[in-house]
Amino acid sequence: MKTISFAIPCYNSAEYMDKCIESILACGxxxxxxxxxxxxxxDGSAKDNTAEKADEWRARHxxxxxxxxxxxxxxxxxxxxxxxxATGLYFKVVDSDDWLDRxxxxxVxxxxxxxxxxxxxxxxVIANYVYEKVHENTRTVMHYRNVFPEGREFGWADVGHFNPSQYLLMHSVIYRTELLRGMGLQLPKHTFxxxxxxxxxxxxxxxxxYYLDVDMYRYFIGREDQSVNESVMMSRIDQQLRVTRIMIDAVQLPSGVAEKRLERYMENYLSMMMCICSIFLRMINTDEAEDEREAIWAYLKQHNPDVYRHVRRSVLNMGTNIPTKAGRAIGITGYHVAQKIFKFN
Structure with a gap:
């Protein structure tokens, strides 16, 4: 058995995949x-030589x-x-345009x-990640030192308070492989x-x-075609809605969570997802988008009424769902303020 398996999803990634692979090889x-x-x-790359590069790397190592x-x-x-x-004890996803800090x-x-x-x-296993805005030559470290104890294994009862900008992202987590397999994790196809x-x-x-206060993952951000680009997110709002519905259905809160602190964190994460859905639908600003916004809230209310009441009244969502044009403007302005503070997109 290997200690850790690193999965690199590649789709037309020939331009930048080498840096990613080299950074992982250096982890040894x-x-x-x-x-x-x-x-x-x-993943079915056809516009460049990603497939050939993958085979070359395999032949070299x-x-x-x-x-x-x-x-x-x-x-x-x-x-x-x-x-x-994967044959490793642990499983880590590294996107092909990102890299790991040696x-x-x-x-880790x-x-x-x-x-x-x-x-x-x-x-x-959790560590920090860094927003690398390469074109702006800026970086923002996202850490959890105020949330997690250091230097020891712990459980959810030992977790502190997450600040509004602090969420666990794929960049910051390394799961035990058999935990993911045992729960039958399957992600949907053709969905961002x-x-x-x-x-x-x-x-x-x-x-x-276990938490390590080290800046492990370097998250490249700023390409025009990137999935978190604002205009791209609006064009793919159907997929954001699909993912949010899957999350609503996957874990019934609070009954599906044993620890109160984990329940609170997951409720806040769901609030953030609902906020993103609402904001981008309001940015689209069509009657159809408004219908979709009402539909996703109705879906949450139907499938988890207890969480609906908390999430709808959360600080994130009170402003994003005010009716009228003025309410729409307030919600979008709040989003852009948060964007500047937390350095995302």
Whole structure:
């Protein structure tokens, strides 16, 4: 068994995938890469030589790198394929235009290696991520030192208060592989924003956590075609709505969560998802978009009325759903203020 499997979903990624792969190979450190596995998932790339590059990397590093080719199924299906092919104790997704910090990974690898052979390895390992706005030459570190204890394994009862800008993203988490398999995690095909499902749905299955206050993951942001680009998000609002409905259905709050602090965190995460849906539908500003906004709130109310009451009255959503043109303007303005403060998009 490998210590950790890194899955890299690649779709027409030839321009930047090398940097990503090289950063993961460097994670081996002095111990080398024998216990590391890199699974390059070529998701039906057709516009460049991603497939050939994947095969070249596999040939250069046999026993470390796998190249898996599939028909285009989207980011979620590429993650599914990576998980299906993983042999590591732990599983980490790294998007092909992002990279891992070598110094930070020395600490991360030391910890995950310490879990090999344990009867009950830690379920979830968390570290910081960094928004890398390369074109602006700026970076913003997203840490959790005010939320999680350091230097020891802990559970949800030990977790502190998340600030409004602090959420667990795919970038910051490393799951125990068998936890994901055991709960039957499957992400939908041909759908963007499935990383929200990846970091939300497994949480009730997590019993033990370890946090390292190191800047592990470098999240490239700023390309015009990126899925978090504002205009792109509006064009793909149907997929944001689909992901949000899947999250509503996947975990029934509060009955599906044993720990109160986890319940509160998941409720806040759902509030954020509902806020994003509402804001972008109001930006689209058509009668159809307004119908969709009302429909997603009706869906939450029907499927989880207790959470609906809390989420609808949350600070995030009171302003985003005020009726009338003035209410729409207030909601959008609030979103753009948050955008500047938290440095996303």
């Amino acid at each position: 450190g002095a111990q080398g890469t024998d216990d590391i596995e890199i699974i390059i998932v070529d 046999p026993g470390v790198i796998k190249a898996v080719h599939q028909e285009n199924g989207g980011h979620g299906q590429a993650v599914n394929t990576g998980l299906a092919n 110094r930070a990974m020395e600490d 690898m030391a910890y995950v290696r310490s879990q090999v052979g344990r009867q009950a390895p830690t379920d979830l 924003y499935v990383d929200n499902i990846f970091v939300y749905v497994p949480l009730p299955h997590v019993k033990t956590i």
